[in-house]
Amino acid sequence: MPELPEVESIKLTLAKNTLGKKILDAEIFWPPAAVSIADLDFAELVKDRVIENFDRRGKYLLIGLNNGITMIVHFRMTGRLIYYPEKQPVDKHTHVVFYLDEGEMHYSDIRKFGRIQLVPTQKASDISSLAKLGPEPLDECFAFDTLGQRLAKKKSSIKAALLDQAVIAGLGNIYADEALFRAGILPGRNTQSLKVSEIILLYNSICEVLTEGINARGTSFRDYRDADGNRGSFQENLMVYGRGGMECKECGSLLQREKIAGRTTVYCSQCQK
DNA sequence: AGTGGCTCCTGAGCGC
DNA sequence: TGCGCTCAGGAGCCAC
Secondary structure (H helix, E strand, C coil): CHHHHHHHHHHHHHHHHHHHCCCEEEECCHHEECCCCCCCCCHHHHHEEEEEEEEEEEEEEEEEEECCCEEEEECCCCCCEEEEECCCCCCCCCEEEECCCCCCEEEEEEECCCEEEEEEEHHHHCCCCHCCCCCCCCCCCCCCHHHHHHHHHHEEEEHHHHHHCCCCCCCCHHHHHHHHHHHHCCCCEEEHHHHHHHHHHHHHHHHHHHHHHHHCCCCCCCCCCCCCCCCCCCHHHHHCCCCCEEECCCCCCCEEEEEEEEEEEECCCCCCC
């Protein structure tokens, strides 16, 4: 499931392949995936437009076109945006195809949760899903005290707080569990109970796990692929996610699996306090 | 402001 | 082989 490192990897591979290319046409095979502006036609709005820039906010990918329109992509669970240099047949999960002046860009999504939404570029940061996002964890201005201040306002479990995109943008179930393991903090701990020393550990763990995730070109636990169709490799480094009932790689005790904040959460009751 | 439940979806994995 | 069940989950929404 694309979280921050995966979306960043898609952004980089897609930019490498499609920056400056023109969209000759778009074909929509499953209309709910392609959200247009008001009642304007999606394909008409992107047709004959040049892909000008790429950006990312949290788990959202922003693709700027030269007519003042931005495509905001959220992949949710199984969304993929893949560039093919040659003509590529569509399959049952292909929802949108962008025909470029060189190659094709296919949006597919098995579970149909993801969306490509068109917005006027000037208003992109105002749309509610982007406007409410918390800070980017890898921005230079994001310091541990920023994290501390934002956590201080929460009264939930630390796991719920990390998944809350308004607190910090880009973490999902995988990197939240991994960051908590590295910080040695139990996911069910109330946010208010965290000491400053633990928030510093957590801050460092979040930055570390996301940076390593990006360097590994993402985690391909199951479905994730970058825009070249390649898998990432961070799944090899996972300490807890998807390892419930298995031995902790640090201490050998059995990893616990529990629903916290409605999400399957894996942790080590020995290494995390 | 918090939690829990529901919704959107399909495929994998399991028991029988 | 195949049926039916459960599970996976990001985010928006609603009720409490």
